[in-house]
Amino acid sequence: MREAWAKFVRPSRTQLAWGIALCLVALAVVVQVQSTQSRDRYAGMRGDDLVQLLDGLTQESERLTDEVAALERTLEALQSGADADEIARQEAQRRADGLAILAGTQPAVGPGVRITISAPEGRITADLMLDAIQELRDAGAEVIEINDSIRLVAQSWVSESPQGLLIDDQSVELPIVIEAIGDPHALAEGARFRGGLVSQVESQKVGGSVAIVESPEVEIASLHHPRAPRYAEPA
Amino acid sequence: MGDATDRRPPDVTVVTGPSARTERALDASMELLNSIQRDTIDPEYAAVASGGHGRSRAPVLVVVIGLIAGLMFTTSGLRGGLRAADAVSARTELITQIDQTEQRIQELRAQGNQLSIEIEQIEREQLGDAHVLSEPDLVWSGLISVSGPGILLTISDNPKDANGTIVDQDLREVANGLWLAGAEAISINGHRLSARTAIRQAGAAVTVDYRSLTTPYRIEAIGDPGALGSAFTGNSGGSWLSFLSRNYGVTWAIERRSELLLGPDAGLGVDHAGVA
The missing domain is CATH 1.20.5 (Single alpha-helices involved in coiled-coils or other helix-helix interfaces)
Incomplete structure (x- = not known):
């Protein structure tokens, strides 16, 4: 020793x-x-997550830059006086159209994707559908329609009943067809993202399949028929 | 309804495996050192003891091998350290970029809002009553601020349990439950939900329209204050939260509010879609 x-x-x-x-x-x-270790509010975020977050933010900032530029042009045209009246009318129409599209009260058309989900009965859960909708919105979807009949709006909800999946109180039959207007490539990529819609549906647990078709023109004809708000007032 | 049971994979922690492995590894390395000492020194002693003149080259080899190994370990260790330093600076760079972009987005949003207000004013002067947007559409879409009675739902992480951290899926289920319960407008930590709002996850943070949020989550919902709370508690949204609170210690509370004020979803609009 x-x-x-x-x-x-x-x-x-x-x-x-x-x-x-x-x-x-x-x-x-x-x-x-x-x-x-260490570091502030991004602690727990890996490099990949940060890159992803930055990507989203950069896209958003580019979109806003374009929007601000367009607004500046409009304002300039309105102030120049020449055909300010006509421009004002066009601008008002553009705004009204945008509003009606977001509120779901007018049919919409534009580039986008058509996603068909096939799966055995009862395997597509409300949570999976909610996730799919969020993914599409994240990828920039402007208008979404389910099965050519349900126009999604801000207030749309998904639920499960003994009869199957319900969206806004309407039953959703299989196969589920989701049509979305937006940048077709971004929308398709959003659905194919690792851990996203395609991998979830094609997992062993669900055992389904997904077909995605990018299209230069997707037409969404179904409308949302809102009642007058009872509690919310413009402020 | 909301089958929350498969929310997260169960935590698998093997207690005996890794530590047993470490012990074995330690023994093995000791054995190696011992054998080096044994095998190299013993022949030398033997040679000296026997008075032989053939000196063994083994000690020299040991020193050389030891030095090479030491150098390899050291350089790889140093390089690892440098790489880590690189990773730190890359990360700092990323975070700086994120902060700058967030700042830029805020400025652009403010700029856009200001321009919209000016444009609207001129339009109103020029077009008069022809320029009237549908008020219900404005309220439902999230384009304008709204006020009204409703509920305030507060959800907090349980810091003592990794599973007690609220993720995007949880807030998605909660928002869905509130819409199902009849909410007319919803904000999460001041961010109004519209048809284009995405509730997503970026690492540890939940993002709403790419803005990262932190606990506690304050969810304001306009609707019938009494019916909204009870309908939510009874539907998939409420059972999702009950599951989280029962199993992971997440806390949540509903308060009735006679007057809530929800801001608009700034920058809301469409670029690709047109009226058919």
């Missing part, structure tokens, strides 16, 4: 080299561990 101790306090050169090397390795490990 004493011998072992003596050996320990008087290491050979080799042991010393090992010791120093291990010390440095430990140091490197500590540095690495520290670098992955």
Whole structure:
């Protein structure tokens, strides 16, 4: 025992080299561990997540830049006076159209995708549908319609009943066809994203299949028929 | 209704496996060191003891191998450290970019709102009553601020349980439950939900329209204050929250409010869709 101790306090050169090397390795490990910890409100976000977040933000900022530029042109045209009346009329019409499309009270047309989901009866849950809708909105969907008959609006809800899936109190039969207007490529990519709609539907648990068709023109004819709001008032 | 049971995979923690592995590894390395010492020193002693003149080259080899190994470990360790430092600076760079872009978005939104107001004023002067947008559409779409009675639903993470962190799926289920219960307008932490709002996850943060939110989540919903709360508690949204609170210690509460004010979904519009 004493011998072992003596050996320990008087290491050979080799042991010393090992010791120093291990010390440095430990140091490197500590540095690495520290670098992955720490940091503010983005803690817990991996590099990939941050890149994804930045991508979304950049897209949004580009969209807003275009929008602001368009508004500036409109304002300039309105102030220049020449055919301000006509421009005012056009602009008002554009705004009214946009509103009606968002509220679901007018039919809409534009580029987009047609997604067909086939699956055994009862496997498509309300949660899966909710997730799919969020994914499409995240990818920039402006108008969404289910099975050529249900026009989705802000207030739309998904639920499960003994008879099957319900959206806005209307039953959703299989196969489910989702049509969405927006950038076709972005929408298709949104659905194909790892862990997204396609991988969920084609998982063993659901055992279904998804077909995505990008189209330069998707027509959405179904309308939402809103009642007058009872509690919410313009403020 | 909301089958929340498969929400998260069960936590699998193997307690014996990794530690047993470490012990074995430790023993093995000790054995290696011991054998180096044994096998290299013993022949040397033997050679000296026997008075032989053939000196063993083994000690020199040990030193060389040890140095090479030490150098390899050290350089790989250092390089790992440098790589980690690179990762840190790349991360800092990303976060700076995110903050800048968020700032830019806020400025653009404010700019757009200001321009819209000016344009609307000129239009009103020029077109008079011909320029009237449907009020119900404005309310339902989320394009304008609305006020009215309703409920305030507050949800908080349970910091002591990793599963007690609210994720996008939870807020999605909650919003869905509130619409199902008859809500007319909803805001999450001040962000109004429209037909284009996406509730998503980016790492640890829940994002609404790419803006990251943090606990506690304040969900304001305009509707019949009494019926809204009870209908929500009884539907899939309420059972989802009950599941979270029972199993992961998430806390939530509903308060009735006689007057709520919900801002618009700023920057809401369409670019690809036209009226057919």
